[in-house]
Amino acid sequence: MAPTVSTATPTANGVIDLRTSSTREVNELLSSPGAPTRLTITHPEGAHALACGLDADLDVTVDGHVGYYCAGMNQKATVTVTGNAGVGVAENMMSGRVHVKGDASQSAGATAHGGLLVVDGNAAARCGISMKGVDVVVGGNVGHMSAFMGQAGRLVVCGDAGEALGDSIYEARLYVRGTVASLGADCVEKEMRDEHLAELAQLLDAAGMRYQPDEFTRYGSARQLYNFHVDNASAY
Amino acid sequence: MTTPTPPTQLRESATFDRGVIAEIQRAAETGIYDIRGWGAKRALPHFDDLLFLGASVSRYPLEGYREKCDTDVVLGDTHAKFPLHLDIPITIAGMSFGALSGQAKEALGRGASEVGTSTTTGDGGMTPEERGQSKNLVYQYLPSRYGMNPVDLRKADAIEIVLGQGAKPGGGGMLLGQKITDRVAGMRTLPMGVDQRSACRHPDWTGPDDLAIKILELREITNWEKPIYVKVGATRTYYDVKLAVKAGADVVVVDGMQGGTAATQEVFIEHVGIPTLAAIPQAVQALQEMGVHRSVQLIVSGGIRSGADVAKAMALGADAVAIGTAALIALGDNSPRFAEQYGELGSAAGFYDDFQAGRDPAGITTQDPELAKNLDPVQGGRRLANYLRVLTMEAQTLARACGKSHLRNLEPEDLVALTVEASAMARVPLAGTNWIPGRY
Numbered sequence: 001m002a003p004t005v006s007t008a009t010p011t012a013n014g015v016i017d018l019r020t021s022s023t024r025e026v027n028e029l030l031s032s033p034g035a036p037t038r039l040t041i042t043h044p045e046g047a048h049a050l051a052c053g054l055d056a057d058l059d060v061t062v063d064g065h066v067g068y069y070c071a072g073m074n075q076k077a078t079v080t081v082t083g084n085a086g087v088g089v090a091e092n093m094m095s096g097r098v099h100v101k102g103d104a105s106q107s108a109g110a111t112a113h114g115g116l117l118v119v120d121g122n123a124a125a126r127c128g129i130s131m132k133g134v135d136v137v138v139g140g141n142v143g144h145m146s147a148f149m150g151q152a153g154r155l156v157v158c159g160d161a162g163e164a165l166g167d168s169i170y171e172a173r174l175y176v177r178g179t180v181a182s183l184g185a186d187c188v189e190k191e192m193r194d195e196h197l198a199e200l201a202q203l204l205d206a207a208g209m210r211y212q213p214d215e216f217t218r219y220g221s222a223r224q225l226y227n228f229h230v231d232n233a234s235a236y
Numbered sequence: 237m238t239t240p241t242p243p244t245q246l247r248e249s250a251t252f253d254r255g256v257i258a259e260i261q262r263a264a265e266t267g268i269y270d271i272r273g274w275g276a277k278r279a280l281p282h283f284d285d286l287l288f289l290g291a292s293v294s295r296y297p298l299e300g301y302r303e304k305c306d307t308d309v310v311l312g313d314t315h316a317k318f319p320l321h322l323d324i325p326i327t328i329a330g331m332s333f334g335a336l337s338g339q340a341k342e343a344l345g346r347g348a349s350e351v352g353t354s355t356t357t358g359d360g361g362m363t364p365e366e367r368g369q370s371k372n373l374v375y376q377y378l379p380s381r382y383g384m385n386p387v388d389l390r391k392a393d394a395i396e397i398v399l400g401q402g403a404k405p406g407g408g409g410m411l412l413g414q415k416i417t418d419r420v421a422g423m424r425t426l427p428m429g430v431d432q433r434s435a436c437r438h439p440d441w442t443g444p445d446d447l448a449i450k451i452l453e454l455r456e457i458t459n460w461e462k463p464i465y466v467k468v469g470a471t472r473t474y475y476d477v478k479l480a481v482k483a484g485a486d487v488v489v490v491d492g493m494q495g496g497t498a499a500t501q502e503v504f505i506e507h508v509g510i511p512t513l514a515a516i517p518q519a520v521q522a523l524q525e526m527g528v529h530r531s532v533q534l535i536v537s538g539g540i541r542s543g544a545d546v547a548k549a550m551a552l553g554a555d556a557v558a559i560g561t562a563a564l565i566a567l568g569d570n571s572p573r574f575a576e577q578y579g580e581l582g583s584a585a586g587f588y589d590d591f592q593a594g595r596d597p598a599g600i601t602t603q604d605p606e607l608a609k610n611l612d613p614v615q616g617g618r619r620l621a622n623y624l625r626v627l628t629m630e631a632q633t634l635a636r637a638c639g640k641s642h643l644r645n646l647e648p649e650d651l652v653a654l655t656v657e658a659s660a661m662a663r664v665p666l667a668g669t670n671w672i673p674g675r676y
Contacts, residue, residue: 002317002460027456048449053386053457068446069453073386087449088440092384107440111381113425129439130381132425149435151425168433170426226430227413230267 011036019043023050030054030077046086051079054096071098074115090117093134106143109136112153118207125162128155131172137207147172148184156203158211166219170226174219175200177211186225190218270502271410273591273601275403275494275538275561280511282494283545285658286651287667290637298636305632306642309556311533312394312463312486315455319463319486320372320394323352324628325556325643326546328563329491329537330376330396330467332358334411334420334432335498335591336564338365340600342613343567345369347620351628356396356558359409359434361423362388369617374465377454379408380434382424386457394487395454396465397447399438399476402495402512402538404504405469409434412499415594417603444479451484465489470515470538471508477522481532489558490519492538496561498601499592512538512549514661520553529553530644543630550631551638551646552662559627566623567616568598574610 003024014036016026029035030051040061044050048067051060054077062070065083074093081089084102093112100108103121110126112134119127119136125143128136128150137156144162147155150172160178167184173196174187183189192214200213225232248254262270291297298305313319328348333341335358342365348355354372361383367373375392377384389395400406411420411432421428441450451464466480467489480488492512497505516536523529536549537558549557570578575585577597583590591601599611635643638650652667653659659666660673 002315002455024456024460028459031459049453049456052453055386068449069440072453073389073457075386087446091440092381092386094385110440111384113385126439130435132381148439149433170430226427228268228431233267 011039014038015040015042017042018045018047018050023047026050027052030056030058030060044083048086051077054079065102071096074098084121085119089119090115090134093117103140104138108138109134112136114153116203116206122159128153128172131155135203135206137203137209139207139209141178144181145184147174147187150174154199154203156200156207156209156216158209166221168225169221171221173199175203175213175216176219177216180217180219183219186222187219188222190220192216192218271412271499271592272502272505272589273496273498273500274505274589275496276505276509277589278506280494280539281513281655281657281661282511282539283513283548285513285654286548286662286664287654288544288547288551288634288638288650289652291639295639297639298641300633300636303636304641305636307628307632309533309644311535311556312465314486314528314531315460315484316394316463316486317459317461318393320354320374322354322372322556324624325550325554326540326624326627327353327374327535327556327558328355329495329558329560330356330358330374330398331560331564332360332411332498333363333366333423334358334360334415334603335601337599337602337608337611338363339608339611339613340564340567340616341366342369343611343616343620344563345373346613346617347563347566347624348372350617350621351624353624354393357392359411360420361385362391363423365613367391369613376467378434379436379438380424380432381439382426382432382434389454390458392462394463394465395458396467396489397450397454397485398467399480400469400471400491401467401497402469402491402493402509403497404500405471405493405509406436407500407504407508408436410499410592412592412594415592415603420603444483447479448483455484463487465535467491469493469495469508470510470512473510473515473518474522477519477534478526481523481526481528485532487533487535488519488523489535489537490515491558492536494539495537496564497591511661512536512540513658516549516552516554517661517663523553530555543627543632544634546627547631547634547643547646548651550643551650552648552664555644562623563620564600566620567600568611568619569596569600571598574598 044064046067052072055075058077067086071079078097080099085100085104090098091110093115095115099118104119104123106124108123109117111130120139122140127142127146131153133152141159151170157176161180163181164184166187197213309325311320349371356374374394413429463486465487466485468476470492493509533555536554572585574597596602599608651664
């Protein structure tokens with residue numbers, strides 16, 4: 001059965017402590033019509049599915065490390081994690097802003113349609129996998145297979161990218177400041193035109209990253225695998 | 237189509253028959269494997285290989301036209317605040333808008349709603365037509381997450397996490413560019429006309445421990461309201477069902493290798509997975525060993541065609557079944573009405589399986605607006621409702637003959653098998669014996 005939820009969710013000065021409240025209680029509070037517009041969640045201790053499914057103009061700070069799927073499917077809300085985030089932070093985000101001040105595990109921003117995900121540290125493998133419109137800015141490095149099958153949106157990597165960056169990419173745009181271990185199938189280096197420098201400057205500014213756009217290289221789809229042709233069989 | 241009869245002195249190879257030769261020639265000509273729709277076409281042990289033992293002296297039958305045989309089923313009442321209550325245990329399997337026309341999706345919703353059952357979205361998200369016409373709509377959560385958004389998720393009556401399907405367990409999907417219209421492309425955030433690949437694995441979790449956390453997230457996002465199904469293609473069914481239950485599934489959907497597809501490699505359809513008949517007892521055993529048979533419901537799909545199939549699946553332990561191919565046929569797929577058009581496509585009514593091509597004259601597996609007009613969703617819905625009623629009445633007829641006042645009271649003891657293979661797979665005795673291969 002669904003977990004029992006206390007009607008008197010304890011909040012004091014906009015702070016809720018996960019040692020005394022459950023994830024269910026916190027999420028129910030945040031999805032309720034009377035949700036506090038600002039809330040700090042303390043002692044998350046790696047809790048999963050925290051602050052997921054938000055759908056209002058809320059400002060939520062998680063003071064510590066979170067487990068899987070923090071801020072999953074976020075809409076409108078701003079969620080800040082002061083520590084590290086587990087797998088799938090901001091997965092399928094639609095809008096809003098999610099900021100991880102530490103490192104992020106695999107699949108950060110997976111399949112997200114919109115909004116901005118900022119990771120100050122490193123993001124592990126598959127960052128931005130199947131991204132569908134989200135903007136992701138990573139201050140450090142990203143792991144292998146990042147932006148795999150990226151459909152739309154922008155991934156900015158201020159450090160290095162692992163192997164098979166942008167494998168089977170569609171229309172997502174990738175910017176990497178450091179080295180790329182290898183490019184995936186159909187992902188190629190592309191010319192950095194003025195409009196790309198401009199959008200990159202905006203993204204870096206929005207993420208609070210102090211790098212110059214001309215330090216980055218742009219990557220995207222060669223569009224050679226959009227329709228199957230037998231001559232390309234070895235590329236798959 | 238007529239096949240010329242070879243002179244009697246010619247001997248056809250059993251290994252390299254005409255079909256094999258034609259496929260080798262086709263492969264050599266094109267350099268690409270064959271992709272098609274439908275499901276496995278090879279002969280497999282199936283429900284036809286089972287028979288019911290009607291009541292006589294040792295069992296007491298129910299009067300066919302006077303005594304009640306109920307058909308309702310509740311799905312997902314373990315964890316969800318709002319389980320599904322269906323009037324009949326025959327649901328419509330997941331099929332995408334994109335693979336199917338908007339008219340076809342609407343017709344499926346109309347037909348299912350008319351008889352009080354559910355329909356299911358597919359890859360590509362939820363359309364307003366489908367939601368509007370479906371009283372009970374199950375929202376598929378697939379690896380591609382095309383069109384996935386929390387607004388539609390909350391509009392759904394249940395959520396089905398798809399790990400695989402019977403036609404291609406372990407495989408992803410492919411919607412070929414010719415079916416990618418502006419609308420389909422928009423829903424999936426992709427350019428028009430490109431081949432749309434659907435991944436075979438979910439992008440943000442891998443093993444069963446992760447699945448448990450994914451289920452938790454979906455419950456949190458939907459306020460623990462929706463039943464959560466986990467769908468697997470039938471392979472290592474015993475283990476898959478156990479892991480799905482352990483991860484927290486409310487309902488497990490097992491799709492046998494006869495299950496349909498919109499576009500999959502022929503080699504995949506015919507050579508991967510196990511028959512539905514073999515999968516059901518494995519799933520039931522897993523549920524029984526975990527003490528959750530009937531409380532975690534089992535939906536079985538893959539080759540359900542008649543009320544006899546429905547009744548046999550339920551006798552083996554399923555709580556409900558799902559139909560896909562049969563539902564499309566009920567709408568008008570492969571109808572002789574379109575014999576001429578099928579012929580122009582190099583096929584024939586009763587054989588057409590090029591669902592991937594998007595040129596379906598019946599207006600079902602197409603995105604061509606002109607072809608789609610050939611399906612009237614109101615009439616199609618009516619045909620589907622008729623068919624679902626027939627399936628239900630047929631299943632009731634058999635259940636009453638076995639003395640059952642509810643379809644779910646059917647049991648393996650009501651069945652025998654006609655072949656050794658079916659007996660071993662279904663774990664019911666060979667007819668006229670008490671022998672179950674591998675058991676006694």
